[in-house]
Amino acid sequence: MIKGRVVAKLGDNIDTDMIIPFRYKAKTTDYYELAKHVFEDLDPELSKKIKPGDIVVAGKNFGMGSSREQAPIAIKYSGVSAVIAKSFARIFFRNAINIGLPVIEAPEAVDKTDEGDELEIDLEKGVIRNLTKGWEVKFKPYPKMLMEIMKEGGIYNYYKAHGKFPWE
Amino acid sequence: MTKTMAEKILGRASGKDVSPGEIVEANIDLAMVHDLTGPHVVEVVEEIAGEVKVWDPEKVAIIFDHHVPADKIRAAELQVIMRRVARKLGIKKFHDVGRGGICHQVLVEEGYARPGMLIVGADSHTVTSGAVGAFATGIGASDMAMVWLTGKLWFMVPESIKVNVIGKLPKGVYAKDVILHIIGKVTVDGATYKAVEFHGDTIRNMTIPDRMTLSNMSVEMGAKAGMVPADEVTVQYLRERGVEVKPFGPDPGAHYEDEWNFEVSKLEPQVAAPYSVDNVHPVSELEGTPIDQAFIGSCTNGRYEDFVEAAKILKGRKVAEGVRCIAIPASIKQYMKLLKDGIIDILAEAGCFVAHSTCGPCLGGHLGVLGPEEVAISSSNRNFRGRMGHPTSKVYLASPATVAASAVEGKIADPRKYL
Numbered sequence: 001m002i003k004g005r006v007v008a009k010l011g012d013n014i015d016t017d018m019i020i021p022f023r024y025k026a027k028t029t030d031y032y033e034l035a036k037h038v039f040e041d042l043d044p045e046l047s048k049k050i051k052p053g054d055i056v057v058a059g060k061n062f063g064m065g066s067s068r069e070q071a072p073i074a075i076k077y078s079g080v081s082a083v084i085a086k087s088f089a090r091i092f093f094r095n096a097i098n099i100g101l102p103v104i105e106a107p108e109a110v111d112k113t114d115e116g117d118e119l120e121i122d123l124e125k126g127v128i129r130n131l132t133k134g135w136e137v138k139f140k141p142y143p144k145m146l147m148e149i150m151k152e153g154g155i156y157n158y159y160k161a162h163g164k165f166p167w168e
Numbered sequence: 169m170t171k172t173m174a175e176k177i178l179g180r181a182s183g184k185d186v187s188p189g190e191i192v193e194a195n196i197d198l199a200m201v202h203d204l205t206g207p208h209v210v211e212v213v214e215e216i217a218g219e220v221k222v223w224d225p226e227k228v229a230i231i232f233d234h235h236v237p238a239d240k241i242r243a244a245e246l247q248v249i250m251r252r253v254a255r256k257l258g259i260k261k262f263h264d265v266g267r268g269g270i271c272h273q274v275l276v277e278e279g280y281a282r283p284g285m286l287i288v289g290a291d292s293h294t295v296t297s298g299a300v301g302a303f304a305t306g307i308g309a310s311d312m313a314m315v316w317l318t319g320k321l322w323f324m325v326p327e328s329i330k331v332n333v334i335g336k337l338p339k340g341v342y343a344k345d346v347i348l349h350i351i352g353k354v355t356v357d358g359a360t361y362k363a364v365e366f367h368g369d370t371i372r373n374m375t376i377p378d379r380m381t382l383s384n385m386s387v388e389m390g391a392k393a394g395m396v397p398a399d400e401v402t403v404q405y406l407r408e409r410g411v412e413v414k415p416f417g418p419d420p421g422a423h424y425e426d427e428w429n430f431e432v433s434k435l436e437p438q439v440a441a442p443y444s445v446d447n448v449h450p451v452s453e454l455e456g457t458p459i460d461q462a463f464i465g466s467c468t469n470g471r472y473e474d475f476v477e478a479a480k481i482l483k484g485r486k487v488a489e490g491v492r493c494i495a496i497p498a499s500i501k502q503y504m505k506l507l508k509d510g511i512i513d514i515l516a517e518a519g520c521f522v523a524h525s526t527c528g529p530c531l532g533g534h535l536g537v538l539g540p541e542e543v544a545i546s547s548s549n550r551n552f553r554g555r556m557g558h559p560t561s562k563v564y565l566a567s568p569a570t571v572a573a574s575a576v577e578g579k580i581a582d583p584r585k586y587l
Contacts, residue, residue: 015553017552017554018552022531067290068208068308070208087357090390095308095311099310154310167193
């Protein structure tokens with residue numbers, strides 16, 4: 001179960017350059033350092049506001065653009081526990097699963113959520129509860145293989161735990 | 169059952185009959201990394217396997233293009249790592265500085281990408297190889313690490329969208345204008361998760377370089393793959409590269425989730441305004457917008473034919489005072505052909521800064537990073553905030569001809585009056 005406060009409600013088409021500008025992607029492989037610059041070109045103050053466990057909510061096509069895994073990595077290492085969006089760009093979605101950042105498609109939940117709301121997410125059952133406003137919204141849980149990867153915290157951890165990839 | 173191109177390719181690669189929505193494990197025919205994404209892949213592979221290895225060195229390509237030649241110590245360090253890895257693994261499809269060019273250009277012009285192949289690349293513009301009828305898609309470093317170790321990757325079989333483009337393109341209007349027009353209509357998430365197929369007489373009459381522009385930018389509408397059926401044009405293009413292939417396309421009567429129809433015989437040159445690729449306008453609506461920089465190049469529009477069109481406009485003219493025009497061919501082969509045919513001369517005499525093949529300024533890397541409030545017009549593929557440099561800079565996207573005309577006038581200009 002994921003529980004956290006909505007630190008930001010972002011708009012549509014948040015691209016990978018807004019998530020982590022190229023000037024940092026090229027520079028650092030220290031993920032905590034990278035995370036200090038997350039969303040910098042969108043809102044220079046946002047990364048300072050993020051507390052461990054916080055949730056980011058966004059509009060449609062979140063993560064469009066580059067294939068670089070540093071985009072979900074920067075979000076994860078900033079302390080964000082999940083991203084709920086109306087939809088995700090496909091490469092970002094794959095990368096997020098692979099590095100163990102929960103990404104949830106739930107358009108209705110996005111519309112009904114405001115900054116500062118407390119949310120509870122049950123990935124396996126596919127339920128988001130807004131503890132501040134008192135509603136519950138269902139979403140389609142991950143297919144089995146993706147859920148297994150997510151439960152282990154990403155594909156690398158999955159391999160370490162099982163000694164093989166999910167399809168082997 | 170009749171199948172789309174995506175369904176045929178993913179079915180063949182996973183050894184079974186597949187339908188949209190299904191998750192399959194597919195064998196990869198070709199896996200490409202470049203100088204920026206490669207080191208991250210190597211890192212993950214080493215963490216998992218204890219050493220760097222690949223399932224089949226013949227099916228792996230390592231191509232240096234993003235920070236080429238190394239522009240800072242960090243870039244040089246990453247290239248040292250990848251050179252060592254390429255040597256250790258015996259990668260023949262390894263293209264170092266000066267021996268290839270932009271990865272997507274190299275995959276097609278070397279004949280590595282072929283009809284019906286399943287290709288993955290650690291770069292979002294891997295979709296470019298769809299121009300020769302391959303299912304080619306971008307993936308991240310962890311995905312690529314799995315491919316290097318097992319030769320396989322999971323895919324959700326996408327729904328397919330059929331894009332029909334008909335009509336003869338008017339003078340001064342190109343494949344770039346067609347794809348900008350399409351993205352403007354369907355928006356930046358119009359094809360998210362989908363496989364796009366380009367059909368119609370306009371497409372059949374396009375060269376492979378033109379088709380590469382279409383496929384390249386299909387990711388800007390969210391597509392997982394952007395494919396053109398391989399026909400006689402494709403067969404001939406690859407034959408010239410010593411590769412014999414057969415035409416490849418969807419089955420007649422294949423099911424498409426959607427069909428989009430475009431008639432382009434009256435299309436104007438198109439320009440995508442900041443900060444979104446779908447903020448597309450006819451050039452007449454943006455004419456006169458002052459620019460600081462013009463860039464002709466990138467995997468989208470850095471080919472021989474692109475510079476020939478630009479040179480028609482730049483010949484005997486000068487880049488406007490106060491404007492820089494940067495011209496970067498997409499590969500050494502394109503560069504050498506342009507050199508031999510005197511096109512580079514024309515560009516240089518007009519005052520262009522002509523550089524050797526690299527991604528360069530497209531992604532704000534080097535060779536023309538924008539300063540605060542600066543405005544560029546570019547033949548590349550993205551105009552996101554901060555894409556080519558400072559977060560307050562602005563990028564307009566257009567065809568090489570529109571970029572060249574704008575360079576001459578120092579403001580966004582219609583290329584048709586020069587052609």
